Amino acid sequence: MFFEGSEKKIEMVTSPEWVSLRALGRSFWAEMVARARADILAVLSNEHCDAYLLSESSLFVWHDRFLMLTCGTTTLVDAALYFFEQMPPEHIRCARFQRKNEYQPHLQKTSFMDDIDRLSQRVSGCAFRLGYLDGHHNYVFHLDKPYEPAIDDTSSELLMYHIKGKNADYLCSEYQRIKDIRRLLKLHQLFPDFALSDWLFKPCGYSMNAIRDNRYATIHITPHKNSSYVSFATNLDLANSPIVPILLKQLNPGCWDLIGFNSRWPEKVLPKNTPYQCLSTCEIQLSCGYRMGFNHFQHSDHRKVQAEKL
Amino acid sequence: MFFEGSEKKIEMVTSPEWVSLRALGRSFWAEMVARARADILAVLSNEHCDAYLLSESSLFVWHDRFLMLTCGTTTLVDAALYFFEQMPPEHIRCARFQRKNEYQPHLQKTSFMDDIDRLSQRVSGCAFRLGYLDGHHNYVFHLDKPYEPAIDDTSSELLMYHIKGKNADYLCSEYQRIKDIRRLLKLHQLFPDFALSDWLFKPCGYSMNAIRDNRYATIHITPHKNSSYVSFATNLDLANSPIVPILLKQLNPGCWDLIGFNSRWPEKVLPKNTPYQCLSTCEIQLSCGYRMGFNHFQHSDHRKVQAEKL
Known part of the structure; x- marks a missing residue:
């Protein structure tokens, strides 16, 4: 049984003078999530943000912004199109749609090119691929509309592949406990004072949303013997943070990508x-x-590959 | 316009006491090629072998062996199944079916897993993937039947991606001449005393078959600005040959794979x-x-990637 961990992602910013996106209520967001063929499992809220845990990843809603990530064979483009249909275009200040290279792209319902064909029929945008087509890469489509992000409007994604070692073995095992995963990921050290909401999937797989004020962090673990994937996304400033080095140490991935939007890279990411x-x-x-920055890293141990029996 | 250069490949060995495969005649092979949705463009023969140039790659037929490579969106599995249907199984001594990771796998008619599902319904085989799913890799399915290849029964594939420099620019240009491509690839130096058969495609693309006695070499060039692909396959012994270093020097690929079956790697491939x-x-x-060996190499200049506008 294969499950695609690689995510699609949308982030949109709306006019603050327009309705609060949070006031649209759970039913609106549940409908949008359903368009992507996912479900809401749980919600965690604070003064700034509603953080929904989904059957396939996460949705964060602020007053004038939302971020949605979905994995598996979800059709996030349908959710994006639903939002564009519902909202007056003049109130959408910025929109970005991303897709990561998939382990098994032929199992997806659509390709990125299919998605942008549909998006382009509704809105005017630009699309790019960062990274080679035959290697790790990230696609982005964004509204072709000038926008000036605030100085602290930065975001980063750390996408880890082929995790190894005893923590990885535990995460691929059948008997897991939320408490052990939190400890293994050092969540309380990494995200102090954050409220957490997490979920353990059957037979395995783990999702976590964390919020503090208007800051978020989200982790999704797709364990597979030969194609594991762990994603971490945040709007925290990683430059002076131990988060990336600690996650790399705990999960020991064979390779990983770091994607950023106006983000400063952690100086000590590569000591x-x-x-x-x-x-x-x-x-x-x-x-x-x-x-936007995209970087791909490989562990020196990742060179020797075992042939996989199919 | 995108064209998938990455090839599928079948190689089968039949009993020498059975009919000569060459005696099956062009009509048999034309039918088999048609099953894969390709056509025969030209044929070159010597005492040992018929070398067919195809609309999508090549077919080599010896008395008791054939090798067929096809690229694009051909369905080579259909050709393999046709051969299995036509031939008594006891006379098939060895069969291998390979597929290279594709630039755009979602554009293919079938996946490797689809192909081996169909093959497995007819013959008993084993399948493996060499290389990571999220990187360059090669799939192989083979008959689960003991076979002892002769000492000189070795083969190698050099698969070059993202070729660069003035030769690459020429190969991507609109106005090309066979004579210039032969010179640029140094074919007369690399394959002395070989008979050559080559073809220039419109608007670009080049295929070449070369034979000498029972030895073959074949080169297929798929030029694309950001996803070029050049394949070289041969049963020549590369260990003490300058072929690989010369092709790498002339084409200057950003990365390349070397695949071998009982082959000795050239010592000076990496000086x-x-x-x-x-x-x-x-x-x-x-x-x-x-x-079977699979190796992936990257050029130091390949690290810095330009974002590609889509």
Whole structure:
């Protein structure tokens, strides 16, 4: 049984003078989530944000912004199109739609090119691929509309593949407990004072949303013997944070990607004795105001591959 | 306009006491090629072998063996199934079916798993993937039947991606001449005393078959600005040959794979000052008597990637 961990992602910013997106209520968001062929499992709220845990990843809703990530064979483009249909275009200030390269793209319902064909029929946008087509890469489509993000409007994704070691073995095992996963990921150290909402899937798989004020962090673990995937996404500033080095140490991925929007890279992500090497790096200034970066790293142990019996 | 250069490949060995495969005649092979949705463009023969140039790659037929490679969206599995239907199974001594990771797998008519489901309904086989699912890799399915290849029964594939420099620019240009491509690839130096048969496609693309006695070499060039692909396959012994270093020098690929069946790797493929680094290596002894190796290399200049506008 294969499950695609690689995510699609949308983030939109709306006019603050317009309705609060939170006031649209759970029924609106449940409908949008359903369009992507996912369900809401749980919700966690604070003064700034509603954080929904989904059957396939997460949705965060602020007053004038939302972020939705979905994995598996969900059709996130349908959710994006639903939002565009419901909302007056002049109140959408910024919209970005991303897709990560999939382990098994032929099992997806649509390709990124199919998605942008549909999006382009409704809104005017630009699309790019960062990274080679035959390697790790990230696709982005964004509204072709000038926007000036606030100085603290940065976001980062750490996408880890082929996790190894005893923590990885535990995460791939049948008997897991939320308490052990939280400890293994060092969540209380990484996200102090955050409210957490997490979910353990059967037979395995784990999702976590964390919020503090207007900051979020989300982790999704798709364990597979030869194609594991763990994603971490946040709007925290990672530059002076131990989060990336700690997650890499705890999960020991064979390779990983770091994607950022106006984000500063953690200086100590690759300390002197790192076993990781940067194999691919790509940066572009998008006309929607974000500088997008994509970087791919590989562990020195990742070179020797076992043939996989199919 | 995108064209998938990545190839599917079948190689089968039949009993020498059975009919000569060459005696089956062009009509038989034309029918088999048609099953894969390709056509025969030209044929070159010598005492040992018929080398067919196809609309999508090549077919080589010896008395007791054939090798067929097809690219694009051809369905080589249908050709393999046709051969299995036509031939008494006791006369098929060895059969291997391979598929390279594709640039755009979702555009293919079937996946490798679909193909082996169909093959397995007719013959008993084993399947493996060499290389990570999220990186360059090669799939192989082979008859689960013991076979002892002759000592000189070795084959190699050099698969080059993202070719760069003035030769690459020429190969991607609109106005090309066979004579210039032969010179650029140094074919007369690489394959002395070989008979050549080659073809220039419109608007671009080049295929070449070469034979000498029972030895073959074949080159297929799929030029694309950001997803070029050049394949070279041969049963020549590459260990003490300058072929691989010369092709790498002339085409300057950003990355390349070397796949072998009982082949010895060229010692000087990676000399001291090579710009290439081996990022992935995998070997397996197949129960059909071949030791299969897969290696992936990347050029140091390949790290910096330009975002591609879509």
